[in-house]
Amino acid sequence: MRFGLVALMNNTNSKLISIIVPCFNSGKTIQRTIESLKNQTWNQKEIIIVNDGSNDQNTIEILNSISGVLIINQENLGLSAARNVGAFAAKGSFLFFIDSDDWIEDDTLELMFNYLK
Numbered sequence: 539m540r541f542g543l544v545a546l547m548n549n550t551n552s553k554l555i556s557i558i559v560p561c562f563n564s565g566k567t568i569q570r571t572i573e574s575l576k577n578q579t580w581n582q583k584e585i586i587i588v589n590d591g592s593n594d595q596n597t598i599e600i601l602n603s604i605s606g607v608l609i610i611n612q613e614n615l616g617l618s619a620a621r622n623v624g625a626f627a628a629k630g631s632f633l634f635f636i637d638s639d640d641w642i643e644d645d646t647l648e649l650m651f652n653y654l655k
Contacts, residue, residue: 552631553582553631553651554582554583554584554629554630554631554632555580555582555583555584555630555631555632555633555634555647555651556583556584556586556624556625556627556628556629556630556632556633556634557575557583557584557585557586557634557635557636557647558586558588558621558624558625558628558633558634558635558636559571559572559575559585559586559587559588559624559636559637559638560588560590560617560620560621560624560637560638561587561588561589561590561592561597561601561620561638562589562590562591562592562597562614562617562620562638563592563593563594563597564592564597564638564639565592565594565595565596565597565599565600566596566639567638567639568587568597568600568601568638568639569600570641571636571637571638571639571640571641572585572587572604572607573641574641574642574643574644575636575641575642576606577644578642578644578645578646578647578648579644579645579647579648580645580647580648580651582630583630583647584607584608584628584629584630585606585607585608586607586608586609586610586624586627586628587601587604587607587608587609587610587638588609588610588612588620588621588623588624589601589609589610589611589612590612590614590615590616590617590619590620591612591613591614591615608627610623610624610627621635632651632654634647634650
């Protein structure tokens with residue numbers, strides 16, 4: 539698994555965590571990833587999915603059916619570019635990066651935030 543919490547110094551919402559999920563043809567796993575993020579005990583979060591040019595119909599259908607998240611569509615530019623686009627769109631004081639084939643326990647964000655206090 540690849541994820542981590544990065545603190546930003548100049549955002550005004552001090553407890554908001556922006557979760558950035560790059561996605562490319564991840565129809566088999568993205569739903570579980572999103573569910574694990576929506577089920578977090580930490581409520582001060584925004585979920586940003588960067589669709590990096592997916593052309594798999596299953597992935598596209600899942601992304602189109604999701605509510606309560608920001609989806610940014612771009613041409614396929616690669617994982618780093620997708621993460622950067624998500625970071626630029628983020629409103630939180632913290633960035634949490636997670637891949638579209640990973641998921642986290644329900645209290646992950648809360649534990650990480652409280653550790654940083």
